[in-house]
Amino acid sequence: MTTEASISCTSTILTPAGNSEVEEQLAIETPYTISLNEIEIGASMVLPVGLEEFGVGFLFGQGYLSDPKEVKEVIVCPEGKISVYADVDEDVAPKDVIITSGCGGTGKIPRDMLEGKIDAPLETSLSFADISVFIRTVLHRSTLGPMTHCVHGCGIWSEGKVAAFYEDVGRHNAVDKIMGAILLGKASPRGAVYTTGRLTSDMVLKCARMRIPIVMSRTAPSTLGLAIAQRAGITLAAYARPERLNVFCNPNRISN
Amino acid sequence: MTTEASISCTSTILTPAGNSEVEEQLAIETPYTISLNEIEIGASMVLPVGLEEFGVGFLFGQGYLSDPKEVKEVIVCPEGKISVYADVDEDVAPKDVIITSGCGGTGKIPRDMLEGKIDAPLETSLSFADISVFIRTVLHRSTLGPMTHCVHGCGIWSEGKVAAFYEDVGRHNAVDKIMGAILLGKASPRGAVYTTGRLTSDMVLKCARMRIPIVMSRTAPSTLGLAIAQRAGITLAAYARPERLNVFCNPNRISN
Numbered sequence: 001m002t003t004e005a006s007i008s009c010t011s012t013i014l015t016p017a018g019n020s021e022v023e024e025q026l027a028i029e030t031p032y033t034i035s036l037n038e039i040e041i042g043a044s045m046v047l048p049v050g051l052e053e054f055g056v057g058f059l060f061g062q063g064y065l066s067d068p069k070e071v072k073e074v075i076v077c078p079e080g081k082i083s084v085y086a087d088v089d090e091d092v093a094p095k096d097v098i099i100t101s102g103c104g105g106t107g108k109i110p111r112d113m114l115e116g117k118i119d120a121p122l123e124t125s126l127s128f129a130d131i132s133v134f135i136r137t138v139l140h141r142s143t144l145g146p147m148t149h150c151v152h153g154c155g156i157w158s159e160g161k162v163a164a165f166y167e168d169v170g171r172h173n174a175v176d177k178i179m180g181a182i183l184l185g186k187a188s189p190r191g192a193v194y195t196t197g198r199l200t201s202d203m204v205l206k207c208a209r210m211r212i213p214i215v216m217s218r219t220a221p222s223t224l225g226l227a228i229a230q231r232a233g234i235t236l237a238a239y240a241r242p243e244r245l246n247v248f249c250n251p252n253r254i255s256n
Numbered sequence: 257m258t259t260e261a262s263i264s265c266t267s268t269i270l271t272p273a274g275n276s277e278v279e280e281q282l283a284i285e286t287p288y289t290i291s292l293n294e295i296e297i298g299a300s301m302v303l304p305v306g307l308e309e310f311g312v313g314f315l316f317g318q319g320y321l322s323d324p325k326e327v328k329e330v331i332v333c334p335e336g337k338i339s340v341y342a343d344v345d346e347d348v349a350p351k352d353v354i355i356t357s358g359c360g361g362t363g364k365i366p367r368d369m370l371e372g373k374i375d376a377p378l379e380t381s382l383s384f385a386d387i388s389v390f391i392r393t394v395l396h397r398s399t400l401g402p403m404t405h406c407v408h409g410c411g412i413w414s415e416g417k418v419a420a421f422y423e424d425v426g427r428h429n430a431v432d433k434i435m436g437a438i439l440l441g442k443a444s445p446r447g448a449v450y451t452t453g454r455l456t457s458d459m460v461l462k463c464a465r466m467r468i469p470i471v472m473s474r475t476a477p478s479t480l481g482l483a484i485a486q487r488a489g490i491t492l493a494a495y496a497r498p499e500r501l502n503v504f505c506n507p508n509r510i511s512n
Contacts, residue, residue: 223285
């Protein structure tokens with residue numbers, strides 16, 4: 001079986017007792033170049049699904065885009081190019097960038113974003129009934145995850161439903177796709193993000209810059225991920241399960 | 257408890273039935289700038305352990321270093337700078353880079369490395385007795401992994417033992433530290449790498465450029481990770497366990 005995002009492949013299981021063959025599904029990792037108003041900004045490895053959202057979210061992560069009103073058009077060329085056209089000044093490249101620690105893709109963040117002022121998040125509250133539906137829906141939609149063991153998923157809950165969900169070989173790319181979906185008007189940022197990946201600095205920073213009030217992960221934050229959440233006033237929840245959250249700051253947005 | 261690589265932190269466990277407090281250990285993620293012969297090459301988020309190895313391995317990953325004989329001195333400044341001095345031409349910056357998909361740090365690879373010629377790997381063979389000791393030793397040494405759930409580990413087996421092992425918030429950084437250990441003469445590349453992280457393109461490419469013959473992961477490869485292993489003639493093994501390997505190419509180096 002081959003899907004738009006995975007390829008079937010034979011592998012050999014070796015054990016001391018003997019060998020056997022098995023079919024495996026591999027997640028597709030392929031390079032895409034992202035341009036803004038015909039100027040090439042960068043190239044990234046990506047799972048080739050949700051590429052319009054990825055292109056816009058990538059440019060948001062790098063500091064080129066910040067508002068849905070800026071984005072005019074996105075054209076994806078399957079040979080490996082995402083062209084974003086936006087009403088912004090594309091020659092303001094970040095000068096001093098830090099390469100990110102995390103699994104995922106955008107790869108670098110401008111240092112001034114890490115240290116600069118962050119606007120307060122939008123306000124919302126989330127009940128355990130919502131959290132349960134959110135996490136179960138995301139895990140149910142994640143077909144590629146259990147099939148390839150090589151992708152992370154990321155979803156956003158807003159206006160009482162899972163408004164968007166994406167997978168990618170990079171946990172950062174999956175977050176970028178959510179940011180792109182918001183900038184393309186497909187989801188509201190007034191809600192909660194859930195990721196299967198770890199919450200390192202760049203993961204949390206992107207959510208903070210988008211003013212998303214609640215950020216949840218199936219697993220752990222790093223020290224810098226937590227520090228950014230504290231500075232931004234975000235609710236940061238780790239080890240998120242349908243009936244259990246491990247909240248590191250601002251638990252007040254979670255209700256019973 | 258606070259270690260050189262983790263910080264203790266109180267978090268609140270929320271459930272529909274009520275709240276409680278718990279102590280958690282968070283992995284430290286902090287930015288370090290890497291310079292080569294006093295010229296700043298980049299900055300990366302990193303777990304502050306094995307920083308000499310990381311600085312050297314980072315420069316290897318970016319294409320600035322390739323041979324142990326080149327490295328002259330490494331000075332780590334705890335305020336956030338790794339200064340590498342080497343007998344190389346530091347102004348040959350890669351022109352056309354691709355941001356990597358993966359969890360970890362080096363963040364970008366020159367496009368010509370992805371497409372260019374790769375030298376054949378060194379030759380070795382590995383028995384299941386070795387594999388069992390290798391994987392059990394690495395998992396036993398990974399203290400930060402089970403404590404923080406926020407790091408990946410990477411080890412190299414050569415000359416009949418685990419010659420080096422590192423952890424990092426980024427799976428790529430942990431591989432970079434192994435590459436640095438090899439370039440600093442602490443381990444031979446004629447052996448096998450085991451990582452707890454996924455084998456995306458940059459993970460495999462670094463091992464291929466170092467001519468490491470066997471690359472194993474606790475989890476899965478991506479399509480491009482496998483393609484590079486095939487092109488380089490590397491043995492690529494996924495879902496590696498003490499008595500079971502799922503080998504995608506070149507199984508001949510594994511013996512019973």
